[in-house]
Amino acid sequence: MKHSPGSWVKVCLILILGFGTPIGFSGAVIALPQATEVLATTKQGGVIRAVQFGPTSAATRVVVIGQMHGNEPAGRRVVRDLTTSLENGEALPADTAIWLISTMNPDGSAAGTRVNALGVDLNRNFPQGWREQGRATARWSGPSAGSEIESLALMGFLDRIQPTAVLSFHQPFAVVDITHASSRAAGRQLATWLGLPARVVGCPGPCHGTLTGWVDDHLSAIALTVELPARVNSLRVDRSAAAVLRLTRWLAR
Numbered sequence: 001m002k003h004s005p006g007s008w009v010k011v012c013l014i015l016i017l018g019f020g021t022p023i024g025f026s027g028a029v030i031a032l033p034q035a036t037e038v039l040a041t042t043k044q045g046g047v048i049r050a051v052q053f054g055p056t057s058a059a060t061r062v063v064v065i066g067q068m069h070g071n072e073p074a075g076r077r078v079v080r081d082l083t084t085s086l087e088n089g090e091a092l093p094a095d096t097a098i099w100l101i102s103t104m105n106p107d108g109s110a111a112g113t114r115v116n117a118l119g120v121d122l123n124r125n126f127p128q129g130w131r132e133q134g135r136a137t138a139r140w141s142g143p144s145a146g147s148e149i150e151s152l153a154l155m156g157f158l159d160r161i162q163p164t165a166v167l168s169f170h171q172p173f174a175v176v177d178i179t180h181a182s183s184r185a186a187g188r189q190l191a192t193w194l195g196l197p198a199r200v201v202g203c204p205g206p207c208h209g210t211l212t213g214w215v216d217d218h219l220s221a222i223a224l225t226v227e228l229p230a231r232v233n234s235l236r237v238d239r240s241a242a243a244v245l246r247l248t249r250w251l252a253r
């Protein structure tokens, strides 16, 4: 049987309408606007990059940091999964943008160390409640608040973006930390979707100089630490990426 051009148009329309969002139809996917920005080059020549999907002026702005401690790599896999999904046409609600930072500690990642190349624990280096502590340990705060190029770069970026929410991936405690009161509703939702408990974790003693402490206090944004387990399989990576997208949609509601 010979098909006229008109009948092929009908077949294509049925396929697209029948499957809803036409993900997987390479010709029909409309990917979100995407841009990559270099936030800093680190002491050892590592690069901190933010990949943006969606408009800068979006009302809902979510920042995902895959890695802060160089010996906790699983969150980078979650960011890679998210990047692939969004590049392949995964839809976000209108007026929503997401920024993906695979690592904010490329030198630590290359060396497999918690700390950066100068031996500083970036999660003790932010100005909120900073105090010098842990010199010559893997939890050294650095010599002064915001002394490190990595934390300065993140603060400059976040100050400019004014995010709705910042998610910071770590390992290995398998929990969503809901230390900050104004982040608890979002944290409980995220934990449910991740299949992890949500609780106030904090630090051994009071927290000093953490990223989420600074985001909560300085930006009044949702600030959540996601502690993945020590061992993370590909199902866990997929589920984590899906949970981030679900939270983004929930925040945009």
Ligand SMILES: [Zn+2]
Residues within 6 Å of the ligand: 068, 069, 072, 169, 170, 171
């Ligand atoms: Zn960590």
